[in-house]
Amino acid sequence: MKTLLTWAYALPLLVLFLSVGDIAAGHRGMLPTGATTLALVGLLPLAACELLSFPVLPRMPLLPSTVWRNRIPLTLFGIMAFLAILLSILPGSVWDEGGKWILLVPYGFAIIATAVVSSTNRSLHHLLPIAISLSLALLLWSIHSDLTVPGTFTAPNER
DSSP states (O other), rough: OHHHHHHHHHHHHHHHHHHTTTHHHHHTTOOOOOOHHHHHHHHHHHHHHHHSSOOOTTTSSOOOOHHHHHHHHHHHHHHHHHHHHHHHHHHOOOHHHHHHHHHHHHHHHHHHHHHHHTOOOOOHHHHHHHHHHHHHHHHHHHHHHHHTTTSSSOGGGGO
């Protein structure tokens, strides 16, 4: 049951982000928020669920081995992401485009942390080839659509 729920949650997210469909949908106003914020909101629960599902045994570290081995760079990157958000309250912060430029560092941290935490999940290992194939098919379809009907996904002034 857990595998089915993981797939149901992770597959649409992976396909959306890997195919760059979130950016296209964001430009057309089809997303409730910016693509960066959507990725943060979507990926952090996946990482949290992975951390919470890790079995805690008396003689084992509290974190999965991949997280434990990468704890120093993850900690430093996490501090940098936290500081990016904390310092964004200062006057002069550029909140144009829904905070896209401020949230890029936390976004990168969310991507890396989710990848490191999820690397031990076998069901996600089986899901990845499917997500990559669907994303590539969606990306190729969007390129074909934009070539046959210019302006479908890109504005004519971006060409």
